[in-house]
Amino acid sequence: MIRYAFNKMLLTMKKRYNYDVRYQQDILQADLGAYLKFMGFQTMAAHSAGLPAEPLYAARIRAIIWDDCGPCTQLVVDMALEAKIDARIVRAIIDKDLHKLPEEIAWVVQFTDCVLAHSPEADDLREKIVALWGTQGLISIGYAISAYRVYPALKYALGYGKACSRIQVNESSLVPTRNAVSAEDTARVG
Incomplete structure (x- = not known):
């Protein structure tokens, strides 16, 4: 039953x-x-502990892109759109187009990629995140980064991993930007 x-x-x-x-x-x-x-x-x-949807989904999307560029990413993008996040913001998160994001969302995108790359640049961004959303917000972002990597890993382990595919954001079709920390990221931290 x-x-x-x-x-x-x-x-x-x-x-x-x-x-x-x-x-x-x-x-x-x-x-x-x-x-x-x-x-x-x-x-x-x-878990979200009151963190606004945009930074939460920025962390979720960037984390899932790190390990998947197909169905899992599409699912999280669809959920972000369902949470009423502007499609332009979702596209900029996928593309890692920091200049098209509000500064605090760009920080989360950068922070997520820095954490996943084990980059020391995450330290300065962590301080900014705590200043904006407190330790509870940082924990929510940390959970998003950690948890959203599990789904593609589990799917691949069980034989359900899929090849990369384009991600649909309303009428737009994009290939996720999966690069690690770039020189532009480091410059934008300051």
């Missing part, structure tokens, strides 16, 4: 986002305990 209820929830997600949920269905069918742990992980991934 519980498997049926979880599968119904997955089918709703599949329909809502046009997203392949087979890897989650496989976990559910093979090991209910493992699926319940995955659901527990989902609560970490959803």
Whole structure:
């Protein structure tokens, strides 16, 4: 009965986002305990502690692009648009076009890429993030960076990884910018 209820929830997600949920269905069918742990992980991934949607999705999108440039990224982009984030901001986050982003969102984009690259430039950006959104905001961004990397890793581990594809943002189709920290990023930190 519980498997049926979880599968119904997955089918709703599949329909809502046009997203392949087979890897989650496989976990559910093979090991209910493992699926319940995955659901527990989902609560970490959803944590926001009052952080505004734009910086939260900036971290989520940049983190998922780091490990995926296909269906997982498309899902997070669709969720960002559903959260009413302006499509121009979403496109700039995907493209890592810092000049088209509000300064604080550019900081989150840079911070996320610096964290994932283990770059010391993250330190100055961390201070700016804490000044804007406090330690709770930093934790929310940290959870987004950490959690959103799990989905593509798990999908690839289970054999559901997909090749890179273009990401749709309303009528625009883009290839995610996956580069690490650039000289422009370092210059923009200051």
